[in-house]
Amino acid sequence: MSHASFSPVSDVLLAPSLQRGPGAEPLQRQLLQRLRAAILTGRLPAGCRLPGSRPLAEALGVSRNSVIAVYEQLSAEGYLEPSRQGTRVAELRGGGVVSVMPQQASPPAPRMQTRPLAGRVERVRSHYGAQDGAHAFRPGVPALARFPMPAWKRSVDRAYQRGGVATLGYGDPAGEPALRRALAMHLAVARGVRCTADQVMITEGAQEALALCVRLVANPGDIAWVEDPGYRGAQTAFECADLTVVPVPVDASGLAVPQGAWDAQPPRLVYTSPSHQYPTGAVLSAARRLALMEQAQAHGAWIIEDDYDSEFRHAGELIGAMQGLQADAPVLYVGTFSKTLFPSLRLGFVVLPAALAQQAQTLLQETLRGGHRFEQLALADFMESGQFSRHLGRMRRLYRRRQQALREALARHLDIPHQVLGGDSGMHLTVQLPPDCPDHLLAQAARAYDMAPAPLSRFALMQRADCNGLVLGYGNTSESQYPALVQRLSALALQLQGRALRRA
């Protein structure tokens, strides 16, 4: 066989010469790409017979093995097919020329932007605001600088040491048994939660715990009650799962279910943060707790109790979890380590009634599939060694001081009418402001001064005049800054009011 015998193909395959020398791609790869591109662009049409490997290798000055490898590769990919007469170009698409040029500019494709997105994603709006550098008063962030990093790192080191190779593989999808045991014990002692380790599921933070609850017990179209104002993450979790979200107002005693609501809009799920309502700080009264559980039992509903920051109670004894008020409570108890330890740990949990635990385990195995085992072992070690309780105690004292200092700074320096809403717990205070000082404008103005308080109106589902104010997170902002920061907020608020006056 001479070179002439494959002349129709030779143009494509032989010219230009392959690049040689240092820095050049391996010859085999150059040939592969050249041949693939020629087929894709139609320069080598379907059915076209390729030269034998030996003459082509000679013509190109490469080894015969390289050519054989390229032919095999392109056969595996479906560009070539072996036939009795040698190797041929395969039929790619109706025999026509393909308008696609790999590694080159393509003809304009239909614009992606014109395709509709999912209805779900259109409904999801950003509730958290820009994650820029501003951080003073940002709600939901604990005192990062006070986190006992060396102790935590020791727990991480021990987890790697003890866990070893076995911990690289898939584990229990509901979480490391050691962590679930330590957590069950902690929750029983600290929060009065009634559970065994089997009922504890470790999740990707509280948000994934909510998603798990929804998947377990709710169907599309089911009604979910949420607190208004309230944690918008719950709304997102429910809307992402196509539930119908019904806002229920909150007053000074927490979730205030209107007369007749259980019959008019019977919920499948009721979301509440009874120990320290987010963001108003109200404590759900005992009467309402009992009524809520009784009605939930009667209507086959489930209560999601989000106990997000109840470890930090600053006045009196800890308020026990609703879940522990009765055996077999219809309560899915959700918590997180984002506030008690640090947000990027991204571990949360849900305590489920025993009857749901098995299904949850299957669901977790088929969806999230467990994982993060070294971090979970580190956390178990951190709890068992007593570091966790010590850290909680230190933070409780710190946040108590910070809340007191913030209350004082507000009383002294916030020179517009305002009301500090109930809150003897946690890491934030909510300040109601008069309607002529729109909270979103104030929050926006504050960003220029490195402050990131959340506007109270962002937590509202229904427009309400009293839902105007600022949620001031003091967890990660040092007391010494409060006077200056509050003075600044006060000046900004007065400015806004002045503008409102001039407009009126």
Add this chain to the structure above:
Amino acid sequence: MSHASFSPVSDVLLAPSLQRGPGAEPLQRQLLQRLRAAILTGRLPAGCRLPGSRPLAEALGVSRNSVIAVYEQLSAEGYLEPSRQGTRVAELRGGGVVSVMPQQASPPAPRMQTRPLAGRVERVRSHYGAQDGAHAFRPGVPALARFPMPAWKRSVDRAYQRGGVATLGYGDPAGEPALRRALAMHLAVARGVRCTADQVMITEGAQEALALCVRLVANPGDIAWVEDPGYRGAQTAFECADLTVVPVPVDASGLAVPQGAWDAQPPRLVYTSPSHQYPTGAVLSAARRLALMEQAQAHGAWIIEDDYDSEFRHAGELIGAMQGLQADAPVLYVGTFSKTLFPSLRLGFVVLPAALAQQAQTLLQETLRGGHRFEQLALADFMESGQFSRHLGRMRRLYRRRQQALREALARHLDIPHQVLGGDSGMHLTVQLPPDCPDHLLAQAARAYDMAPAPLSRFALMQRADCNGLVLGYGNTSESQYPALVQRLSALALQLQGRALRRA
């Protein structure tokens, strides 16, 4: 005020005496629990006036401050209310006696089990089988003992050192920029993926990447095509989001879309593993790749390309990703580190068209919220330092040896008719078996010998006679064991066939 003035209450409050001495609960807590229980059980009815703090403190022999603290606590919880005449028991529930006894046996509550679960969770079946000790031939598990633990741990240590306190907080919900950059570069070089770091979203493994894709572009009721046989996790992800799953058959050239399917059942999503179909190992031919992308463009569909183990190609050059075949391909490219590194790392990713990246970021922020930042930084370090590529190279060579050894063991020792399905990649071989040797029985029998191959039929959506066999994962099973293990499998298979014969 004398003790006599609160006689109706004294029984409840004064008897039995509070416990004192070492080991006893603090007096204040005892009083709190006693009072709360008395109110909950109705022994202290609504409206009942409580004694003043001073006389009660004297009668109980506790400090007055303790009584005041208990009253305040129970007022905060809503059990008591201050009135002009002193402190009274609040109205809890219609004034009736509450049948709930905290910390004691409760009256039988409606059984949880009788409540319906969500339809979604009923649909989710366990596809992975029991996670017991058996591990030989388990698919999807890489060579854990060969993982370079010391090098990884060094990357973890550096991440903690460099990340410091700033890394404790919330980060970019799409993942650490350093990791997204390193990954974009790796994917471009190793897989021919066209992307910038902005298009890369870090997720909780591939499964969460699938969930993200669904949330982004699909609505409930939309049709999703899945490979049959294929990865059941895709089916789970789609069914959990209420999509309609349509099985599409797979042959030796991968996903084989039947004539007319695009019009009869137009999909919103097409799931495929083109580089190494799971579990058959087929490579999606070039013609089909192009046709699939063209049809997807024409019908406004999205292709999810799951490139789960394509880093490990054992013959010829790597087969490039479909995503890279053309600019603006309608492809959501999904991958995972569970196979290339280790499963419990639980990090995966999806490369999205630029037009979808912004929405994905919002969605991630509102749902998963990022996190696991130290592990992401460790992974970025592992990639940047070249350890990742070196590990991939070592594993590619190891798996190549293991596949070869397994092919030889099967040829020599599997004494029933069988066919090894195409697969020049990855960490598993699929062996088709005759129908008189039911794969689920064989897999079950193998468990007694510490083997966990997956029955091929488990991957099938439609019942098909040729979907009978074993998926043998060789990633985490050493070559030296293959002859003995395959001999055992062969004996078990012959036993099963014998039983079938006797029955016939």
